[in-house]
Amino acid sequence: MIFQFEIVNFRSIRDRQILSFIAEKKKENVETLISFKKDKVLQTIALYGKNASGKTNVLKALQNLRKMIILSHKFDPASPIEFYDPFLFSDDKTLPTEFVITFEVNEKKYFYKISYNNKIILEESLFVYNSVKPSKIFERTGKEYSLSNEYESIRDLIERTHDNKLFLSVISQWVADKKEINDIYNFFKNDIIYFQNNYNSPSQNYRKKTTKLLTSDPNAGLFLKKIINYFNLEMNDIKADSFSIAFEKIPSDLRTFLESIQHLSKSKQTDDITAETIQSTYEINDKNYVLNFDEESNGTQKIYDLFSILYSGLNSKKIILLDEVEMGLHTLLAKQLIKLFQDLTINKFNSQLLFTTHDTNILDLEFLRRDQIWFARKKVQDNYATKLYSLATIPIRLSTNIVKNYIEGKYTVPLKFKW
Incomplete structure (x- = not known):
C-alpha cells in the first residue's frame, strides 16, 4: 500500500510534487476507503489533465524508482545512472532527481528516499514507523552511512555498494536472514505493476x-x-x-x-x-x-x-499503475474496471489503482471522492513544469458540475484552438 509519493526534477516535473493516498476527512463515499491504523487510505486515484500535462510522468516516476531498487545492484560501477531523467526545460542537467515514498509492507509503515544525478546516489534513507515517530534502518549521504543497531551487522555490504548503486538494492541480494529488507525489496519488485498503453x-x-x-x-x-x-x-x-x-x-x-x-x-x-x-x-x-x-x-x-x-x-495486494484507462474501452467499461477496485467486497486485499484518463464520464462525485480526483497542469509562467493537485484543494460544492468546469479549463488550463 502507498500512502504518499513525492517527485522532484523528473521529466516534466521540476519542483517537488506530492501525490497523496491519505483520505481527507470528508464524508464522501467512506465505504470505499481502506483503513490502516488511524488513517483512511484511498484505493483509487484518477489523474486528469490535457495532453502533455505530465500525467504519465507521475506513473513513470514511480516505475523509475521501482526499477532503480530492483536493478541498481547490477549497474556497472563505471556507467552513468540510466534512470536519471531530469526536468526537460532546464539548462542545468546535473541537478538531482529525488523520489520519496511512504508505504506499507506487512502492516508496517515505511519511509524511503533517494536523491541522485546521472553519476552517483547523493542520498538514500529507509525508516520504519514502529510508533508515531519513525526509526532509522539506514541513512546515507554520499559515502557516509549510518545504520541502526539492528542492522549494524550488514555494514560490510557498504563496500559492495558503488556510488551509482542503491544500498537497498545491494543488501537485498545478500541478507537472506533479514526478512524485513527482503519483504521491502519484493514489495517494489512484485507488488507495483505498470501497464502503459501503446496506442x-x-x-x-x-x-x-x-x-x-x-x-x-x-x-x-x-x-x-x-x-x-x-x-x-x-x-x-x-x-x-x-x-x-x-x-x-x-x-x-x-x-x-x-x-x-x-x-x-x-x-x-x-x-x-x-x-x-x-x-x-x-x-x-x-x-x-x-x-x-x-x-x-x-x-x-x-x-x-x-x-x-x-x-x-x-x-x-498490489499497486497498479494504468495509463489512459479508457483507451480502447467503452466509457462504461472503463468505469466498471475502476469499480473493481472501488468496491471493497470485490477488492478484498486492498489493492490500489492509480490511473490517468481523459474520460469525463469518470469525473463523477457520486463515483469518486474529491480527494480521488487529481489534476496535472503546465503553464508557461511555471516554465512548463507539471503541477499536481487534487479537487479537494479547490473550494466547490458537491452539486457543482465538475465536468463542465473541467472542460472549460477551470481546474487546469483552458484549451484554446486557432487556425
Missing part, C-alpha cells in the same frame, strides 16, 4: 502473461469467465494454449527468417520455439462458433491483456 497495439508482454497464467492456473480460467460476464463481453469463453515446436521441425524458409532476427540468431538452433493460440468461443442460436482472438475488438483484446493484472490485483 491501440496490444501489450504483447502482458498478453503473454495472461496466456501463461491461463495455461498454468486452472483458477485463472474460472476467474476469466467472471471477468467476461462482469464486462458483458457477450461471449462464452476465451481459450488460450501454449506449445513448443522443435526448431529443426520448423519449415526451412521460416527457420531462415527467424535466424535473421537479431535476438533469435543468438540462440542455439536446438532451442524450441514457443507458439500461442488464443480463441474466443460463442454460442449463438444454439450454434457454437470459434474466432481467432485477433478478430476481436481492441477493447476485448485490452481486457485480455489486462487480465493477469486484474487477477493478481483482486487476489492479492
Whole structure:
C-alpha cells in the first residue's frame, strides 16, 4: 500500500510534487476507503489533465524508482545512472532527481528516499514507523552511512555498494536472514505493476502473461469467465494454449527468417520455439462458433491483456499503475474496471489503482471522492513544469458540475484552438 509519493526534477516535473493516498476527512463515499491504523487510505486515484500535462510522468516516476531498487545492484560501477531523467526545460542537467515514498509492507509503515544525478546516489534513507515517530534502518549521504543497531551487522555490504548503486538494492541480494529488507525489496519488485498503453497495439508482454497464467492456473480460467460476464463481453469463453515446436521441425524458409532476427540468431538452433493460440468461443442460436482472438475488438483484446493484472490485483495486494484507462474501452467499461477496485467486497486485499484518463464520464462525485480526483497542469509562467493537485484543494460544492468546469479549463488550463 502507498500512502504518499513525492517527485522532484523528473521529466516534466521540476519542483517537488506530492501525490497523496491519505483520505481527507470528508464524508464522501467512506465505504470505499481502506483503513490502516488511524488513517483512511484511498484505493483509487484518477489523474486528469490535457495532453502533455505530465500525467504519465507521475506513473513513470514511480516505475523509475521501482526499477532503480530492483536493478541498481547490477549497474556497472563505471556507467552513468540510466534512470536519471531530469526536468526537460532546464539548462542545468546535473541537478538531482529525488523520489520519496511512504508505504506499507506487512502492516508496517515505511519511509524511503533517494536523491541522485546521472553519476552517483547523493542520498538514500529507509525508516520504519514502529510508533508515531519513525526509526532509522539506514541513512546515507554520499559515502557516509549510518545504520541502526539492528542492522549494524550488514555494514560490510557498504563496500559492495558503488556510488551509482542503491544500498537497498545491494543488501537485498545478500541478507537472506533479514526478512524485513527482503519483504521491502519484493514489495517494489512484485507488488507495483505498470501497464502503459501503446496506442491501440496490444501489450504483447502482458498478453503473454495472461496466456501463461491461463495455461498454468486452472483458477485463472474460472476467474476469466467472471471477468467476461462482469464486462458483458457477450461471449462464452476465451481459450488460450501454449506449445513448443522443435526448431529443426520448423519449415526451412521460416527457420531462415527467424535466424535473421537479431535476438533469435543468438540462440542455439536446438532451442524450441514457443507458439500461442488464443480463441474466443460463442454460442449463438444454439450454434457454437470459434474466432481467432485477433478478430476481436481492441477493447476485448485490452481486457485480455489486462487480465493477469486484474487477477493478481483482486487476489492479492498490489499497486497498479494504468495509463489512459479508457483507451480502447467503452466509457462504461472503463468505469466498471475502476469499480473493481472501488468496491471493497470485490477488492478484498486492498489493492490500489492509480490511473490517468481523459474520460469525463469518470469525473463523477457520486463515483469518486474529491480527494480521488487529481489534476496535472503546465503553464508557461511555471516554465512548463507539471503541477499536481487534487479537487479537494479547490473550494466547490458537491452539486457543482465538475465536468463542465473541467472542460472549460477551470481546474487546469483552458484549451484554446486557432487556425
